[in-house]
Amino acid sequence: MYQTNARxxxxxxxxxxxxxxxxxxxxxxxxxxxxxxLIFFSxxxxxxxxxxxxxxxxxxxxxRPTRPYIGLENYIELFEDEVWWTAVQNTFVFTIMTVIxxxxxxxxxxxxxxxxxxxxGFFRVLLYMPSLFSVGAVGLIWVWLLxxxxxxxxxxxxxxxxxxxxxxxxxxxxxxxxxLTTIWWSFGFPMLILIAGLQGIPEQLYEAARIDGANGRxxxxxxxxxxxxxxxxxxxxxxxxxxxxxYGQTYIMTSGGPGRASYSVVYYLYQMAWVAFxxxxxxxxxxxxxxxxxLLTTLQFLFISRRxxx
Amino acid sequence: xxxxxxxSFYKYFGVYLFLFVLGAMVLFPMVIAVSQSFMTNQEVNRWxxxxxxxxxxxxxxxxVLTQQDLRLDLWLRNSLFAASGHTLxxxxxxxxxxxxxxxxxFPGNKILFAFLLATIMLPSQVxxxxxxxxxxxxxxxxxxxxxxxxxxxxxxxxxxxxxxxMQIPQELEEAxxxxxxxxxxxxxxxxxxxxxxxxxxxxxxxxxGHYNDLFWPLIVTSSLETRTLPVGLTILNQSYAGQYxxxxxxxxxxxxxxILIVYIVFQRRIIKGVTMTGLxxx
Numbered sequence: 115m116y117q118t119n120a121r122x123x124x125x126x127x128x129x130x131x132x133x134x135x136x137x138x139x140x141x142x143x144x145x146x147x148x149x150x151x152l153i154f155f156s157x158x159x160x161x162x163x164x165x166x167x168x169x170x171x172x173x174x175x176x177x178r179p180t181r182p183y184i185g186l187e188n189y190i191e192l193f194e195d196e197v198w199w200t201a202v203q204n205t206f207v208f209t210i211m212t213v214i215x216x217x218x219x220x221x222x223x224x225x226x227x228x229x230x231x232x233x234x235g236f237f238r239v240l241l242y243m244p245s246l247f248s249v250g251a252v253g254l255i256w257v258w259l260l261x262x263x264x265x266x267x268x269x270x271x272x273x274x275x276x277x278x279x280x281x282x283x284x285x286x287x288x289x290x291x292x293x294l295t296t297i298w299w300s301f302g303f304p305m306l307i308l309i310a311g312l313q314g315i316p317e318q319l320y321e322a323a324r325i326d327g328a329n330g331r332x333x334x335x336x337x338x339x340x341x342x343x344x345x346x347x348x349x350x351x352x353x354x355x356x357x358x359x360x361y362g363q364t365y366i367m368t369s370g371g372p373g374r375a376s377y378s379v380v381y382y383l384y385q386m387a388w389v390a391f392x393x394x395x396x397x398x399x400x401x402x403x404x405x406x407x408x409l410l411t412t413l414q415f416l417f418i419s420r421r422x423x424x
Numbered sequence: 425x426x427x428x429x430x431x432s433f434y435k436y437f438g439v440y441l442f443l444f445v446l447g448a449m450v451l452f453p454m455v456i457a458v459s460q461s462f463m464t465n466q467e468v469n470r471w472x473x474x475x476x477x478x479x480x481x482x483x484x485x486x487x488v489l490t491q492q493d494l495r496l497d498l499w500l501r502n503s504l505f506a507a508s509g510h511t512l513x514x515x516x517x518x519x520x521x522x523x524x525x526x527x528x529x530f531p532g533n534k535i536l537f538a539f540l541l542a543t544i545m546l547p548s549q550v551x552x553x554x555x556x557x558x559x560x561x562x563x564x565x566x567x568x569x570x571x572x573x574x575x576x577x578x579x580x581x582x583x584x585x586x587x588x589x590m591q592i593p594q595e596l597e598e599a600x601x602x603x604x605x606x607x608x609x610x611x612x613x614x615x616x617x618x619x620x621x622x623x624x625x626x627x628x629x630x631x632x633g634h635y636n637d638l639f640w641p642l643i644v645t646s647s648l649e650t651r652t653l654p655v656g657l658t659i660l661n662q663s664y665a666g667q668y669x670x671x672x673x674x675x676x677x678x679x680x681x682x683i684l685i686v687y688i689v690f691q692r693r694i695i696k697g698v699t700m701t702g703l704x705x706x
Contacts, residue, residue: 121638137529140532140607141528141529141531141607142531142605142606143528144524144528144529144533145524145530145540147521147523147528147607147611148520148521148524148525148536149622150516150517150520150521151517151518151520151521151577151582152521154573154576154577155475155540155579156661157560158551158555158573158574158575158576159543159551159557159577159595160554160556161554162550162551162558163546163550163551163554165553165557166550166551167552169553177643184456203570207555219446222446223443226442226443226446227443229436229439230436231436231440231443233443236445239688239691239695240451241446241450242695242698243450243454243684244450244453246636246684246687247636247639247680248653248657248678248679248680249654250636250638250654250655250656250657250658250676250679251660251679252655252660253657253658254657254660254661254673254675254676255454255457255673255676256453256454257665258457258460258669258673259453259456260457261452263469264468264469265473266452266456267472269471269472269680272472274606298450303702305697306699306702307699307702307703309699309705310693310699310702316566331610355547359547359549360637361592361638361639362638362654365638365642365658366658366661367656380549380639381517383552384639384643385548386551387552387556388643393553393557394539397554400549400552400553400643401549403549404547404549404550405548405658405703406544407545407547408545411544413633
């Protein structure tokens with residue numbers, strides 16, 4: 115039955131597509147398809163961003179009845195707060211260490227796993243496993259591994275003659291310790307991306323180079339790394355954005371301590387908005403974080419568009 | 425390939441060595457957590473630390489599951505429920521929107537899509553305070569609604585699905601048009617069935633992200649009954665870390681077990697899904 119209908123309908127179809135009534139119908143259908151998404155997006159994103167900016171001009175404390183307009187006061191206070199700048203510095207240090215660490219481990223793992231060795235699939239599954247853990251589980255396990263008195267890591271180091279180290283209690287070591295934890299936790303995702311990148315490199319390139327007498331090191335530096343550059347850039351910049359938002363590890367493992375040595379910007383936001391209940395000031399912090407991240411993301415776009423030249 | 429494999433063990437000795445060392449480093453924290461969770465508190469607080477329990481005991485598990493102020497089973501159910509609900513909400517909002525952007529002509533298509541993409545630049549933190557206050561005003565605090573709906577309009581989801589929908593040959597939809605299918609019919613019966621891989625990939629990605637999220641559930645839930653697992657673990661840690669260490673490890677093990685089992689069963693699918701969503705981000 116459909117077939118006969120189709121035969122009848124077919125000549126009319128082209129003219130229908132061109133007719134304005136169908137165009138209107140298509141547009142109406144499109145808006146209906148979009149409506150649920152746009153409603154949610156407007157409420158929970160657009161509205162929220164606008165309000166965040168607005169709130170940042172008020173001295174709004176959750177437990178006080180009034181909320182006076184104070185102009186740029188929150189931003190001025192933020193710029194003058196040493197703790198904020200400590201948090202910014204910590205976050206950058208942590209991000210740089212973590213991104214370099216994860217990228218190197220992920221790259222080495224991706225290259226190793228794509229060699230013609232046995233158990234490729236097994237290792238891929240195993241190495242991605244920590245990425246499935248919640249930050250809660252990772253934090254609880256690593257606090258214990260890093261424990262000064264009973265930690266397995268200090269026990270391992272004792273064989274090298276190193277005395278017990280207070281990883282999470284030493285202001286100079288707390289960020290590297292959190293970074294190490296995070297590298298263990300999160301190198302799996304960049305590894306998967308780099309594996310996909312490596313699989314995209316044509317095998318003929320290696321064969322041709324081998325015929326020309328290239329050794330393993332030359333293959334790595336003259337073929338693999340240059341061709342993998344876009345993928346490496348991608349995991350680096352997405353890593354920067356992800357790790358700049360570090361919060362859970364700090365919250366669970368150190369509470370920002372010792373002192374303020376592991377305060378991150380998002381942890382600072384949490385402290386201001388949900389411990390001190392300063393919504394206006396917290397909004398200013400959030401806007402400042404958004405500005406920093408937007409700059410970082412712009413750098414990402416610049417890097418990735420540069421890829422086209424290759 | 426086979427010849428290469430047989431002769432390759434010595435040639436790739438360095439690769440094997442590296443993989444075994446890295447694999448051991450990845451496994452080691454998990455092994456310690458599991459084995460020490462079967463120890464008593466006295467045995468765990470001892471130098472040198474032990475890897476194998478002398479007398480394995482389920483004491484830590486018994487305690488972590490029976491304390492009045494810990495509800496691991498409930499928190500697990502909450503996490504699964506909230507993450508599933510959120511994932512469904514993301515799919516229900518993003519898939520139709522992605523279809524409109526990929527396939528339908530309407531005024532503003534390009535501008536709207538470019539605007540959405542540009543918003544990816546802003547981190548979610550900027551929305552936290554207004555959304556938290558909105559939850560409070562709607563009286564949604566401490567409810568699943570607060571865990572499921574904010575953030576369900578996921579721009580990345582629209583972007584990912586749009587890419588896949590655009591790859592589906594136009595002819596298949598045209599055939600459905602000849603059969604008299606409406607726009608919804610084409611979406612439901614042509615586009616959706618053909619993009620199940622992409623939809624599953626997005627679902628895995630969104631589910632894992634939500635299941636492991638800490639910040640938002642921490643601020644919008646407050647009672648023992650609505651907490652999620654990651655938040656519950658921080659409560660466990662704050663209340664019992666000093667008292668009975670193996671309980672903390674048992675909690676970490678129990679909370680990870682469900683997702684690990686799912687991972688081991690669907691390893692290929694999950695790894696593929698995560699890779700696919702990751703690559704689409706480029």
